[in-house]
Amino acid sequence: MKKILFAGALTLAALQMNAEESKVIRISTDQTDLILKVGENGRLYQTYLGEKLLHEADVNRFSWDIHAGSDGSISQRGWEVYSGSGNEDYFEPAVAITHNDGNTSTYLYYVSSSTSPVEGGTQTTINLRDDKYPVDVTLHYVAYPKENVIKTWSEIKHQEKKPIILSTYASTMLYFCRSSYYLTEFSSDWAKEARMSSQQLQFGKKVIDTKLGSRAAMHTHPFFEVGLDQSVSENQGDVLMGTLGWTGNFRFTFEVDNAGSLRVIPAINPYASNYELKKDEVFTTPEFIFTLSNQGSSQGSRNLHEWARNYSLKDGKGTRLTLLNNWENTGFDFNQEILANLMKEAKHLGVDMFLLDDGWFGNKYPRKDDHAGLGDWEVTHSKLPGGVPALVKAAKEAGVKFGIWIEPEMVNPKSELFEKHPDWAIHDANRKTYYYRNQLVLDLSNPAVQDYVYGVVENLMKENPEIAFFKWDCNSPITNIYSPYLKDKQGQLYIDHVRGVYNVMKRVKENYPNVPMMLCSGGGARCDYEALKYFTEFWCSDNTDPVERVYIQWGFSQFFPAKAMCAHVTSWNKNTSVKFRTDVASMCKLGFDIGLKDMTADELAYCQDAVANWKRLQPAIMDGDQYRLVSPYETNHMAVNYVSKDQKKAVLFAYDVYPRFQEKLINVKLQGLDPNKTYKVEEINLMPGVDSALKSNGQTYTGDYLMKVGIEVFGFAATQSHVLELTAM
Template identity: 45%
Template sequence: MKKILFLFLLALGIPFATIAQKGGYIVIKTAHTGLVFHEEKDGSLHQIYYGQALKNPADYYLLPGTRDEAYPTFGTKYLFTPAIRTVHNDGNPSLALVYKSHQQLLVAPGVEETTIHLHDPKYPVEVDLHFKAYLSSDVIAQWVTVSHHEKKPIVLYQYASAALSVSASNYTLEHFHGDWAAEMQMESTNLTAGKKTLSSQLETRAHMYQSPSFLISLNGTSTEEYGDVIGGTLAWSGNFKLDFEVDEINQLRILAGMNELGAEYHLLPGKTFTTPAFLFSYSNEGKGLISRNFHKWARDYGVLNGHGSRYTLLNNWEATYFDFNEEKLTNLFDDAKQLGVDLFLLDDGWFGNKYPRNNDRAGLGDWQENKAKLPHGIGYLVKEAAARDLKFGIWLEPEMVNPKSELYEKHPEWIIKLPNREEHYYRSQLVLDLTNPTVQDFVYHIVDDMMSKNPGIAYIKWDCNRMVTNAYSQFEGNQQSNLYVDYVNGLYKVLDRVRQKYPELPIMLCSGGGGRVDYGALPYFTEFWPSDNTGATERVFIQWGYSYFFPSIATSAHVTEWGDAPLKFRLAVSMAGRLGFDLVPKKLNAEELALCQQALHEYKAIQQTVWQGDLYRLQSPYDHNVASWMYAANDKAEAVIFMFRIKKLFDSKIAENIKFKGLDPGKKYLVKELLVQQGQKAINKANGKTYSGDYLMKVGLPSNLNKVQQAVILQLKSL
């Protein structure tokens, strides 16, 4: 009844207001955590608590004040790194913020939004701190808006999304970095006095070297199940900066937001500057709970259609690269049909006529079908795929252009490049200027024209293969230092238009691999491409890293010929995410083809548990020669366990049992090993046996993986 009443009032535009706070306290709560602010005597707002929820709500109002400023400013009395720095019209470089008012509203079932209004008593500048508390997932999103009524623009030199204060005896930071084909590699470091910064200046492929995601263990090293942990990730697809500063009394300040380097923002009077959301969650039960919190939040809010279905697919890239024609492609359609996938994806190389896209040095930007390769156009391929009961998808890279293209010849002013400097090429291409509304319109129509002409297209792979260098906008009237911020907002405007017209179209987020994976972009996409490295052993590490913040339903994982791992191992790694194929089916012998078909059949039986179940990481590839993790269904009726032997030991056998998690101790579970080829024996000796959930969690099972690059998938079904 309450939910019906809420929805009725919300439809009328009448939100619920929560009970007013008292005594200068503002309490933001999720199911298991609390974040508390307090107005001090001088009017400043301080964050005084973030951690485990207090059972008695009245106890929040007993918390002592003065831990740290909620949004510290530059130029007055604050002694550490500020969250905001600005210069006023009269040249005054300071900002002083005091509490003005706040509101707390229930904006959707289970989502409470808090807005805290701060202002400068001497200058007409207002800063609002916004929070969305997602009750069931224990995730809080924080962002900031800045506005003013001075006569001329003010300049924002720093503008963090959040300033989180933490007090503990010690801090261990785990962060994620890498490069092309080696994304999301984990590294751990102790934070000591001073400041550590993680940042990016790459803009379009902002996450290629560093990820805007981290874990902080408090009061000692945490494990998957034990310890106090804060996890955070920035929902922004451009340059970012994360500062971790430990002061002289061992208090930690976390500043998260856009990277202001070269991006001082000139804010016009009456306009509002909005930072991206910083998402964070607290756990007193280790890192595993942090991941499950983010996964639940992501399926509900952070990924498009997070509770829906996904296609299995065959991509032509490794089969043909740029060298294909209609006959080759339709033959691959037959292969895809025989394989048993849902969709065929046509990758790069299908476009360009004056400058044919026969390699990565020409044609990008000229989005017409290449007449030599595809004389009958994309529509013919869509129909041919449909005739085989296959869906059809296509690759696009809408933000980019090759200098060798008609687009470059017609509109050189649309390109980001410095005056009086030689053009700098990466992958023989340049970036289109999405701060320009005309360019935004062009990029939108690449998608819209393709879909309007070929409404049968069922999937798009959106790629982005270079970063921004020589950053300069040729758009008349642009403030150059606003470029880094306005480009990403321009991208979001395009994506928003696409989603307004095509709300359900599956689109993969790709950026030369995992160069752009964040919750700023993912609400527009159904999945992301973690890495161009599809070598199965390396993918265990890459997918392990992404699993801390991103759910498996959004993690594309293709079976390819990269590396030397056996086919079964490659299939098992891919089945741990969104299964797809990027190989040459005709190269498979009868036994291998049958194993792929078996994998697709078995995957469809377990995919809901893999996509929607709770993730438990069991053995880390960084610490063990067997990596293992599992997904447990919410009702605990099913679980799927993945085990991979990745390293050699002096001892050829592994005796250690793997203890499972997330099961019902009172249920009985039948163990079934998947991917057991016809005529062969199961690797795991528990296959076909029944165990209680209590036994499986307390005693566990051995992997029985005695050879490098062996894999086992176990399905547990309650009886």
């Protein structure tokens, strides 16, 4: 093969000269070390990932004994940090490139590295380069010491004369050598999100991926847990917890090789996405965020929760608005008067805001159901003659804030927008159109479409600067996959579309940084930390049955703090009490989507009290440390407690889901308390006229006793709940 030379290229000998320094790169948190080392062949390898080493001298002990021959070959394969296709490693690569001459091999050699401080941590930047082709890869790692979280991503660029084709482009590669590996994954569908299941990883590959494009996490979520040496456990054992910040197609590859080692590869799913990368263009992969806990998944979750509140979630340290939504109450059937009355109900309930859901827009094709109107973001004059300004005014008069639902990335074929701009929708005109929920996805790879989608928010805000909240929905995956805008570059669609979505979200945040926004996607089909840079919270599921929500909220809590998870009290599962429904919703960001007129006087009084309690206890529930105590997957009950940062306040949520007849009831042992403090226990969220039947109510206990002995809180009645407030004396 004719070798391609390029100006300023480093020769293999020069690369090996760098390697003679035995360069070691240490990426550390307070609890974890990731150690990389340049081999004698000039390439970069992972030598260690595990609990932090106490002695600096031990960092240099690791070696894969990789030696370069005179011809540049190596005598032994190792754990290459960013392995390229076509080299001597026969397993899944991190990057695969087709060069201008048709060659598909990529060998990356270490060039340089540097560190720099960033908010909350240290960023390590590593530069790699192919010795035969002008291809550069930059690896980025940001370590957050206190939170014990590392995020990593890569950048790929080149200076070949013509575009190269990327067919694989991982964010990173991580390796483990343990006796066994156990994967916990989170499968999903509409109304049954975040379902946890586990399996042992054996030789070969296990792949978790999605090909939906938009609403991409509908069938599986972009996060996982891997138990090392044992199954994932809440409070003991080593566990890797990882999540990818990507709102589109993703792929996790878990490969156990012939030697019993595991490689973990998080990436954009390259399905139908051979990406044509131009000269000097930078391809940036999504951020992969992970924590390595040696105290089980509960500690790993707290690591991620704290990191998210501090550095990733929009307004992560701010308060959250309680709300009343109209959807379950009215559906599409409402008018200005009905909404104004609901705003008064919101005030009476004690929540902060009224949220208007779907059905307020469209004139030529009014939004009477989900068959028409999407794309025409003009208020329906016959339904709301005063427009959005009249609604904002009515909310202000009622004494609550006003929020509004939008779905700006979508279009109904029955809309003025589609009539004017059919080329703005992703669809294949050569084939019969398949509609998911009677709609199509707008092509956000097109800058003109990005401007239009951004304009939906901007136009509303310019007319109504007092809008206090947006619920941003995304109900359809991409169907009829063809971009009229990209034409002969369809391999760009899935990726450029998501980048276009981010472009819009960034503009919204830049221009309206103080407006809270809920991320929704037919329920919980968008739940990633890249999108959550622009949203204060996400809608976990359209399923608000409290029994189902116990499982859904348990699953999502593995990776997301309570203040990012919206939970509403509705009429789903009327066999359960309003108290049980409200207590389940109160362990997350509380909202209501129910008619007050359907409640008894006692139920309404209870809800008013529960709202006041939730607001008062926000510092503990929203910003405190969460401890998952009793799993609904393992018992007929569930319990979670939150502890404020100063350990002076704690809240325990306990739920009897479906107890067996006269089953043995175990005390609930709390966690995270100060063992030397004395806490008064008081049951709150009680129905009017009902006294607590718990023995612990009104009693005082040391934190040590509460954590080692615990208290009786479970019972035999199905769908019964207790909320306990603990106050340090």
